Amino acid sequence: MNNSVANIARLMGAGLRALLVLTLLTGVIYPLAVTGVAQALFHHTANGSQVRADGGVAGSSLIGQQDYSLDYFQPRPAKGLGVNSVNTRYRLILSGATNRSADNPELIAWVKQAKAEVVKENSTAGYQVEPSQVPADAVTSSGSGLDPDISPAYAGLQIHRVAERNHLPVARVEKLVEDHTQGRTFGFMGEPRVNVLELNIALRELAQGDG
Amino acid sequence: MGPVLAGVLQLLALIVALALAYTPLGTYMARVYSSDRHWRVERWIYKGIGADPDTEMRWPAYLRGVLAFSAAGVLFLYLLQRLQGVLPLSLGFRSIDPDQAFDTAASFVTNTNWQSYYGEQAMGHVVQTAGLAVQNFVSAAVGIAVAVALVRGFARSRTGELGNFWADMVRGVVRVLLPGAFLAAIVLVACGVIQNFSGIHEIGQFMGGAQQWNGGAVASQEAIKELGTNGGGYFNANSAHPFENPTPFTNLFEIFLLLVIPFALTRTFGIMVGSVRQGYALLATMATIWVGFVALMMWTEFAHHGPALQIAGGAMEGKEVRFGVGSSSIFAVSTTLTSTGAVDSFHSSFTGLGGGITMLGIMLGEIAPGGTGSGLYGMLIMAIVAVFIAGLMVGRTPEYLGKKIGTREIKLAACYILVTPALVLVFTALAMALPTPAHSMTNGGAHGFSEILYAYTSGANNNGSAFAGLNADTQWFNTTIGLAMLLGRFLPMVFVLALAGSLAEQRPVPVTAGTLRTEKPLFTGLLVGAILIITGLTYFPALALGPLAEGLAS
Numbered sequence: 001m002n003n004s005v006a007n008i009a010r011l012m013g014a015g016l017r018a019l020l021v022l023t024l025l026t027g028v029i030y031p032l033a034v035t036g037v038a039q040a041l042f043h044h045t046a047n048g049s050q051v052r053a054d055g056g057v058a059g060s061s062l063i064g065q066q067d068y069s070l071d072y073f074q075p076r077p078a079k080g081l082g083v084n085s086v087n088t089r090y091r092l093i094l095s096g097a098t099n100r101s102a103d104n105p106e107l108i109a110w111v112k113q114a115k116a117e118v119v120k121e122n123s124t125a126g127y128q129v130e131p132s133q134v135p136a137d138a139v140t141s142s143g144s145g146l147d148p149d150i151s152p153a154y155a156g157l158q159i160h161r162v163a164e165r166n167h168l169p170v171a172r173v174e175k176l177v178e179d180h181t182q183g184r185t186f187g188f189m190g191e192p193r194v195n196v197l198e199l200n201i202a203l204r205e206l207a208q209g210d211g
Numbered sequence: 212m213g214p215v216l217a218g219v220l221q222l223l224a225l226i227v228a229l230a231l232a233y234t235p236l237g238t239y240m241a242r243v244y245s246s247d248r249h250w251r252v253e254r255w256i257y258k259g260i261g262a263d264p265d266t267e268m269r270w271p272a273y274l275r276g277v278l279a280f281s282a283a284g285v286l287f288l289y290l291l292q293r294l295q296g297v298l299p300l301s302l303g304f305r306s307i308d309p310d311q312a313f314d315t316a317a318s319f320v321t322n323t324n325w326q327s328y329y330g331e332q333a334m335g336h337v338v339q340t341a342g343l344a345v346q347n348f349v350s351a352a353v354g355i356a357v358a359v360a361l362v363r364g365f366a367r368s369r370t371g372e373l374g375n376f377w378a379d380m381v382r383g384v385v386r387v388l389l390p391g392a393f394l395a396a397i398v399l400v401a402c403g404v405i406q407n408f409s410g411i412h413e414i415g416q417f418m419g420g421a422q423q424w425n426g427g428a429v430a431s432q433e434a435i436k437e438l439g440t441n442g443g444g445y446f447n448a449n450s451a452h453p454f455e456n457p458t459p460f461t462n463l464f465e466i467f468l469l470l471v472i473p474f475a476l477t478r479t480f481g482i483m484v485g486s487v488r489q490g491y492a493l494l495a496t497m498a499t500i501w502v503g504f505v506a507l508m509m510w511t512e513f514a515h516h517g518p519a520l521q522i523a524g525g526a527m528e529g530k531e532v533r534f535g536v537g538s539s540s541i542f543a544v545s546t547t548l549t550s551t552g553a554v555d556s557f558h559s560s561f562t563g564l565g566g567g568i569t570m571l572g573i574m575l576g577e578i579a580p581g582g583t584g585s586g587l588y589g590m591l592i593m594a595i596v597a598v599f600i601a602g603l604m605v606g607r608t609p610e611y612l613g614k615k616i617g618t619r620e621i622k623l624a625a626c627y628i629l630v631t632p633a634l635v636l637v638f639t640a641l642a643m644a645l646p647t648p649a650h651s652m653t654n655g656g657a658h659g660f661s662e663i664l665y666a667y668t669s670g671a672n673n674n675g676s677a678f679a680g681l682n683a684d685t686q687w688f689n690t691t692i693g694l695a696m697l698l699g700r701f702l703p704m705v706f707v708l709a710l711a712g713s714l715a716e717q718r719p720v721p722v723t724a725g726t727l728r729t730e731k732p733l734f735t736g737l738l739v740g741a742i743l744i745i746t747g748l749t750y751f752p753a754l755a756l757g758p759l760a761e762g763l764a765s
Binding site: 008011012013014015016017018019020021022023025026027028030031033034035037038039041042045046047048049050053056057058059060062063064065067068069072076080084085086087089090091092093094095096097098099100101102103104107108110111112115132134135136137139140141142143144145146147148149150151184185186187188189190191193197200201 | 212214217220221224252255256259260261262275276279280281282283284286287302303304305329331332333340341342344345348349377380381384385389392393396397400401402403404405406407408409411414415416417418422423424425426428430431432434435446447448451452453454457458459460462463515516517518519520522523524525526527528529530531532533534535537538554555556557559560561562563566653654655656658661678679680761764765
């Protein structure tokens with residue numbers, strides 16, 4: 001019995017030593033080496049692809065923001081986004097999805113409501129949005145709640161509203177959206193998209209320039 | 212080009228990339244595990260461990276190494292979380308509660324990476340980088356080591372010796388995972404994944420005000436999270452978070468990473484047993500199931516049945532615009548047919564049948580192509596079962612790769628395939644029978660049941676993905692899922708290593724005209740059938756109550 005206890009202790013000792021050595025290798029040296037290379041070669045992306053506007057940082061081109069006024073292009077809904085419930089000295093964004101199933105009554109209500117709002121907000125005196133025009137991404141929350149993009153269809157839907165509110169010709173705003181539409185990577189990867197933050201920065205520049 | 216065609220082209224591109232990597236990586240890994248030379252850094256590590264890497268181990272010794280190393284891992288990771296509140300470089304985050312710390316430690320050591328915590332608000336730099344990410348490496352290396360031990364059981368004869376656990380595990384880390392993860396991490400950073408230690412800091416916003424960001428060693432963790440089929444996200448949104456997975460290219464790249472080792476191990480296996488064609492037969496089985504599941508998933512997701520999705524006009528709930536439905540479908544299938552469990556879109560909001568496909572993928576035991584190592588040994592167990600069934604049909608003692616599948620072997624294989632269904636079904640039944648666990652559900656009806664069934668399926672099979680509406684941070688779920696993960700990982704390993712020992716002791720049986728040719732397409736067909744029927748029958752009643760009921764109603 002003593003013998004087997006000693007054996008187990010010896011084996012656990014070896015396990016623990018192995019873990020500590022490998023922690024040094026994969027948990028200290030490896031991440032520091034990656035950080036060193038990343039900061040030296042890819043400083044911009046390694047630190048969050050920050051975008052500047054008006055002389056200050058306006059966010060990250062990768063992280064969607066929520067509180068744009070109606071003068072600007074609107075992002076997707078983000079009903080799954082939260083704020084931190086522990087370590088509350090910080091105010092952290094908790095990424096996440098709604099996780100509602102396709103037959104969940106709450107989700108059905110959210111989608112219906114979002115659709116009605118998109119139709120109402122984007123219909124102007126000379127331009128009526130039909131419910132059938134509203135694309136799926138405009139009325140659903142993304143997986144992260146931080147989706148930086150909208151579909152070109154949803155951006156297209158917002159052109160008349162944005163043009164009217166910023167006193168810009170529709171054609172100018174159409175051109176702006178077109179210039180900010182990214183096709184599929186290499187022609188087949190992912191889906192075409194418009195980055196909302198970059199589009200709105202360009203819109204503000206355009207509106208201010210004309211003002 | 213329409214989204215369906217783009218989805219198919221992305222699948223084809225992935226297949227081409229995997230095919231290009233197959234031979235060099237598979238051959239390289241065969242050399243890694245057959246070489247008798249040690250690298251200098253490995254010698255230092257062996258010195259640190261105090262182990263002689265050239266000592267051959269019989270199966271009980273090999274198993275003791277696996278268990279001791281993993282037990283040390285659970286203990287260390289548990290303590291690290293419990294002490295977070297006093298650790299430096301932890302952003303001042305408080306310590307993790309005991310039940311959640313146990314659940315998380317069990318989760319990362321078993322290669323599951325189930326998360327009942329929110330990464331961005333709970334885990335500081337030290338726990339993420341020196342705790343969780345370390346287990347991403349070593350749990351994957353342990354899986355490959357056990358698989359290699361089983362392969363040696365087939366390859367060797369009249370010996371009980373299966374190799375040296377410490378050498379196999381250390382080589383997996385040093386020669387396979389570390390170089391691969393390093394390269395992958397740099398690619399990811401170049402594409403936009405963050406890698407810094409700036410902690411929590413404020414960034415300006417477009418409309419004024421500021422947002423608080425977590426900096427962190429995300430790219431280095433993301434790379435091994437996929438390459439080691441782990442799946443635990445730095446952030447709660449996992450690979451849907453733009454800082455983990457910023458572009459359509461990184462999405463495909465991450466899918467490639469999580470599939471490449473499990474597929475290539477079939478070549479490693481073929482080389483080590485002296486017939487690469489035997490490896491191709493397993494590869495063909497894995498690929499058939501994987502491609503079939505992707506096709507089914509794309510079909511149901513593009514069809515977007517289900518009331519909310521019909522009103523929305525597409526299955527975009529829980530999916531990112533940059534990936535779309537096609538690429539998200541490939542990710543969902545690949546992550547559940549391996550033991551990864553990373554997600555780039557949220558399975559709970561998939562169509563009813565789509566959610567069922569993710570669950571069935573995990574239930575198949577994650578063998579197409581499966582986790583790093585665990586996929587290969589799981590598939591070899593199914594091959595033994597398939598050979599046994601074929602033997603029953605013709606009334607001949609079954610044999611596989613020149614080894615007789617006798618009473619002892621088939622008993623061990625049967626125990627292996629019974630462990631996880633027993634864990635899943637018993638724990639699910641218990642959770643449904645008790646009054647409180649159901650309070651954790653977000654959705655009602657069939658989908659609420661699916662949330663709990665998915666949780667135990669994911670835990671016991673060491674996947675880690677979820678129908679994440681379930682609030683799993685309760686004492687009940689942290690404890691029972693923690694247990695399911697530990698039992699679902701290590702009990703099968705006991706049977707695999709015992710089987711390896713028993714095979715290695717046998718003398719090879721000569722191939723005759725009556726031997727079942729296990730390298731032929733006929734055997735691949737038999738194997739696919741055995742996998743689908745055996746698992747399908749085991750889980751069919753549970754699936755009928757959950758995803759099938761939901762999917763067929765819409």
